[in-house]
Amino acid sequence: MKVALHGLALKTENFLKVKSLFSVLAKFQFEIFITKQFEKQLHSLPELKSAYALLENKADMAKMDFIISIGGDGTLLDTVCQVGSLEIPILGLNTGRLGFLATVATDHIEEAIHHLAEHNYQLESRSLISLRSSKMLFGRQNFALNEFTIHKRDTSSMITVHTYIDGQYLNSYWADGLIVATPTGSTGYSLSCGGPLISPEAKNLVITPVSPHNLNVRPIIVSDESEISFTIEGRSEKFLISLDSRSTSISSEVKLVVKKEAFSAKLIKLPNYHFFDTLRQKLNWGFDMRN
DSSP, rough: OOEEEESSSSGGGHHHHHHHHHHHHHHTEEEEEEEHHHHHHTTGGGGGGGGOEESSSSHTTTOOSSSEEEEEEEHHHHHHHHHHHGGEEEEEOOOOOOOOOOOGGGGHHHHHHHHTTTOOOOEEEEEEEEEEEEOOOSSTTOOOSSSEEEEEEEEEEOOEEEEEETTTTEEEEEEEEEEOOOTTTTTTTTHHHHOOOOTTTTOOEEEESSSSSSOOHHHOOEEEEOHHHHHEEEEESSSEETTTTEEEEEEESEEEEEEEEEEEEEEEEOOOHHHHHHHHHHHHOOOOOOO
């Protein structure tokens, strides 16, 4: 079987874990390939040079059976962009901190690879959000796993985001910005702005205002079959929009529409893992904090 490795910022303290990963993959007779971005992180480990081949293009990526994201949730979001419509199964090896998406701890590497080799896993199909615009933005990577965001560009006054659902007027949000999050993204930026948690298999999107002027304005959950469009007003001539961690500046003349992407991200779920377990662990649910 062929496995690709992707990482963005490999820290010195993780070198031994990466060597262990290569050793375990070789033990289970995986062919190892790495992305060009991850190759830059391996310059301090020249002894691994003969253990892998470089992925040169999308055609090479399409031949992979799995791709392992090495890092935190930000790296996994970038891995989803690398995979795109190929829908290659992704396993998140967590060398970061929180790890809502990258759920495999580095001290469980051998166990995780053994499950991959034995095909002892399930695939979670995570919906993506897609952006259509009147101006070319983000190239072919016009999709996100977590959220699409509109935000004021600087410290200027708030903006007004007129929002429509399937062409029907919903609301004008006077706020610092607006988030449209997937169920996966409901544990991210949307949550920090007061949005609800949504189970990954739910067929919904959540619209969450960022620092709204009117306190009676609350997040709203809509069907992921909806098409959500916007017009933006503000004192500034430019605004920021983002898809996950990628952002760009636009003018109010650019027309924006978001909806569910036609393809999805396939995340590998190993045995004895459940989303609710992750919530309890990461959010300290059920812990008595009074001591």
